[in-house]
Amino acid sequence: MCGRFALPTFEGLASHFRLQSAPALAPRYNITPGTDIAVVRLISDAHDRELVLLRWGLVPYWAKDKKIGCKLVNARAESVADKPAFRDAFRQRRCLIPALGFYEWLAKARQPYFVRLKESGILAFAGLWDRWRGENNETIESCAIITTGANLMVGRIHDRMPAIIEPAHYDRWLDQKSDRASLPALLKPFPDSKMVVYPVGMGVNNPKNDSPDCLAGIKDN
DNA sequence: CCAGACGTTGTT
DNA sequence: GTCTGG
DNA sequence: CCAGACGTTGTT
DNA sequence: GTCTGG
Numbered sequence: 001m002c003g004r005f006a007l008p009t010f011e012g013l014a015s016h017f018r019l020q021s022a023p024a025l026a027p028r029y030n031i032t033p034g035t036d037i038a039v040v041r042l043i044s045d046a047h048d049r050e051l052v053l054l055r056w057g058l059v060p061y062w063a064k065d066k067k068i069g070c071k072l073v074n075a076r077a078e079s080v081a082d083k084p085a086f087r088d089a090f091r092q093r094r095c096l097i098p099a100l101g102f103y104e105w106l107a108k109a110r111q112p113y114f115v116r117l118k119e120s121g122i123l124a125f126a127g128l129w130d131r132w133r134g135e136n137n138e139t140i141e142s143c144a145i146i147t148t149g150a151n152l153m154v155g156r157i158h159d160r161m162p163a164i165i166e167p168a169h170y171d172r173w174l175d176q177k178s179d180r181a182s183l184p185a186l187l188k189p190f191p192d193s194k195m196v197v198y199p200v201g202m203g204v205n206n207p208k209n210d211s212p213d214c215l216a217g218i219k220d221n
Numbered sequence: 222c223c224a225g226a227c228g229t230t231g232t233t
Numbered sequence: 234g235t236c237t238g239g
Numbered sequence: 240c241c242a243g244a245c246g247t248t249g250t251t
Numbered sequence: 252g253t254c255t256g257g
Contacts (some may be wrong), residue, residue, distance in 0.1 A: 001230055003240025006231080031257050060227075062234045070255070071228050073240085084227045084235060105240070107231065112240085160230080161251070205241050207257040 001074050002125065002145045002162035002167055004204070005031050006114070006215060007038060012099060014051075016122050017170070022051045029214040030103075032207045033057050033073040039129060039143050041095040042174050049174065051098075054217040058144035060085050066132060067140050075128060075155040077163050077187035081180070086144070087209040089128035091180065094173055096124040096165060097145060100215075103204060104158040104197075112204040113157050114215055115197045126163040126173060129155040146187060153192035 006029045012023040016039045036053040043050045057069035068085075075086045095128055101116025101123065117123060129143040148163040149155075165173045169186050172178045198217040203209045 001240075003230085005240095030257090034257060058228095060234085063227085067255090068227075074229055076229070079228095086228085088234080103240070110241085144228090158230095207241065210257095216254085 001147050001158070001160045002102050002104075003033060003073060004112075004207075005099045005125075005162075006216075007031060007099050008212070010098075010100075010122055013122065016167070017049055017051065017096065017098065017124075019049055019051055023053075028210060029212055030204055030207060030210040031056075031099075034070065037143065038098055039095045039127060040098065040124070040174075041093070041129060042176070052141070054095075054129055055140060055142040056145075057142055058089065058130050059140050060084065061088070061130055061132050063132055066134060066140060069140075072144050074147045075144045077126075077146050077184065080128070080146055080187075081184075086128055089130045089144075092176055092184075093129045093145060094176075094183075095129045096126040096170060096173065097127040097143065099123045099125060102162055103200070104154060104161065106157050110202070110205065112200050112202070113197050114204075114217075115154055115161070115195060116198045117194055118196050121160060122166075124165045124170065126165050137198045148187050149189050151189040151192040151195075153195060153197055154189075157197065161189065163187040166190075 009027040037056045039054045052175045058072040059069040080086045126146040132140045146163040147160045150161045
């Protein structure tokens with residue numbers, strides 16, 4: 001699954017996603033569900049993209065209780081098009097979630113690992129977003145990260161990982177008019193030949209720890 | 222018909 | 234909002 | 240995802 | 252065991 005990831009400050013985030021402008025983002029090394037995360041989506045009624053901060057944990061527009069978002073942190077690629085909680089967002093509100101990489105845990109050892117590109121480049125997770133309106137004009141915009149099967153390399157740690165969209169496919173993923181039948185192909189496991197996995201310190205386990213140390217590799221025993 | 226769920230993960 | 238279970 | 244709480248009353 | 256908060 002994908003329940004923790006990192007997005008340090010990147011030069012070139014705006015140009016990578018072809019954004020007109022991007023808000024200054026605080027560097028984050030230990031991003032957790034329930035917090036606001038950076039999301040790239042189409043500007044409504046326009047073809048340009050925007051980067052906004054949305055709550056991680058999708059609250060469907062029809063939800064009676066916004067607490068449902070606690071449970072909707074990930075959506076399985078295999079079923080996202082059909083699940084009531086996700087299918088409308090899958091059709092109309094897809095987004096990209098920038099990251100340097102993500103954490104996965106080796107369950108038995110509670111040992112965290114970090115997964116990123118070999119070149120330490122920007123990744124984009126496949127995401128969905130929604131807008132919920134409650135009483136007193138309360139509005140929550142929220143998002144979820146789509147997961148898919150692990151590739152062979154990540155599979156040594158865990159059997160799922162976030163779906164990663166390649167830059168060549170950003171437009172097709174974001175565009176509401178894309179042929180929906182072509183979308184599942186974008187959600188296949190990212191090739192492990194382009195990635196690295198390495199163990200990191202147990203300090204990552206505690207969400208309060210949010211420093212560059214989180215990314216530091218340790219000796220793999 | 223109304224009430225209640227709507228999800229993923231890991232572990233047993 | 235929409236589906237499932239009772 | 241993991242860590243940490245998990246409760247009520249009355250008083251300051 | 253299960254929920255909430257980060």
